[in-house]
Amino acid sequence: MNLKELARTAGQMIADHRGLLAADESAGTIEKRFKSVGVISTEETRRAYREMLFTTPGVEKFISGVIMYDETLRQKTSAGVPFADYLTKLGIVPGIKVDKGAKPLAGSPDEKVTEGLDGLRERLQEYHALGARFAKWRAVIEIGVGVPSNYCLRANAQALARYAALCQEAGLVPIVEPEVLMDGAHTIERCAEVTLATLKAVFDELDIHRIILEGMILKPNMVISGMQCPQQAGVAQVAAETLRVLRLRVPAAVPGIMFLSGGQSAELATAHLSAMNTHGPAPWTLSFSYARALQTPALEAWQGRTANLAASQNAFLRRAQLNSAACAGAYTTRMEKAA
Ligand code: 13P
Numbered sequence: 001m002n003l004k005e006l007a008r009t010a011g012q013m014i015a016d017h018r019g020l021l022a023a024d025e026s027a028g029t030i031e032k033r034f035k036s037v038g039v040i041s042t043e044e045t046r047r048a049y050r051e052m053l054f055t056t057p058g059v060e061k062f063i064s065g066v067i068m069y070d071e072t073l074r075q076k077t078s079a080g081v082p083f084a085d086y087l088t089k090l091g092i093v094p095g096i097k098v099d100k101g102a103k104p105l106a107g108s109p110d111e112k113v114t115e116g117l118d119g120l121r122e123r124l125q126e127y128h129a130l131g132a133r134f135a136k137w138r139a140v141i142e143i144g145v146g147v148p149s150n151y152c153l154r155a156n157a158q159a160l161a162r163y164a165a166l167c168q169e170a171g172l173v174p175i176v177e178p179e180v181l182m183d184g185a186h187t188i189e190r191c192a193e194v195t196l197a198t199l200k201a202v203f204d205e206l207d208i209h210r211i212i213l214e215g216m217i218l219k220p221n222m223v224i225s226g227m228q229c230p231q232q233a234g235v236a237q238v239a240a241e242t243l244r245v246l247r248l249r250v251p252a253a254v255p256g257i258m259f260l261s262g263g264q265s266a267e268l269a270t271a272h273l274s275a276m277n278t279h280g281p282a283p284w285t286l287s288f289s290y291a292r293a294l295q296t297p298a299l300e301a302w303q304g305r306t307a308n309l310a311a312s313q314n315a316f317l318r319r320a321q322l323n324s325a326a327c328a329g330a331y332t333t334r335m336e337k338a339a
Helices: 003-017 027-035 043-054 083-089 120-129 150-170 188-208 235-249 266-278 292-302 306-327 333-338
Strands: 019-023 063-068 093-097 102-105 108-114 134-141 173-180 256-259 285-290
Touching: 003 063, 003 093, 003 134, 003 173, 003 256, 003 285, 003 306, 019 043, 019 292, 019 306, 027 043, 027 292, 043 063, 043 083, 043 292, 043 306, 063 083, 063 134, 083 093, 102 134, 102 150, 108 134, 108 150, 120 150, 134 150, 150 173, 150 188, 173 188, 188 235, 235 266, 256 266, 266 285, 266 292, 266 306, 266 333, 285 292, 285 306, 292 306, 306 333
Parallel strands: 019 063, 019 285, 063 093, 093 134, 134 173, 256 285
Antiparallel strands: 102 108
């Protein structure tokens, strides 16, 4: 394991007020996203869509890394350049989602545990050879009556830690993603309580599994009201609560916290990030690793048509730019109107 290389990659991922584009939707998820704009999901439409995003002129000013799916990492631009090589040349670090999805948790089938550890060591070696320098594994924690159970938190935390150890052994920076879902009518206080318990379980296991904190990235949810909660917490409260929870649970040695958007609107995901970055010094760099909050406007503009290429790339670049401003705490809603 090369500690210097891991820390250097993590440093590149959080540098210069840039963030990550999560473009690692599995075949099932991208099909759902395409369906919403009337596009049929085939290997070629998926490739063309990802090429539209990756080849957006100027994107490297705001995006430091891209998380790909197995199929995407093996695909090429229409000029025949592998996506990983294309991105690396631009100074964008290629990454890969390596988990195999959240499955029912035996003994507590209403909860989920993420699978994919079998054969992971060999897959990571192959991904490294294909150019990936970081990886992602997402655990899904649902809030409901009596859930999450301690069992669910421990099972997911242990899988995250085993994945992270294998990544560091293979020279890939692990993105550790424990996502407490926004679904439900719970309050922001309940989200804070569950996020605290989740992060406690995760960092306990990371410690047991000897993870080098300087060579990892945390990708958490923000602490936020449930989507169906009648009392939605405002931007300032979300920023303050998220920072409070993170300060209690995330060691300062972790270089970067790159949030998921989790179903927030593109504008809110940007506003929350910016508010956190205006709150004053935090021990870690706070940035973004969004899928929907970066892609939705671009996907809607694209609609699978080559004629819409410039419009969709503009929409994507715009969101990337606004989120980069949010990394500096410099985003204002007035910027949305200017767009
Ligand atoms: P969202 O930003 O759409 O939540 O996706 C981020 C991600 O990578 C989920 O694993």
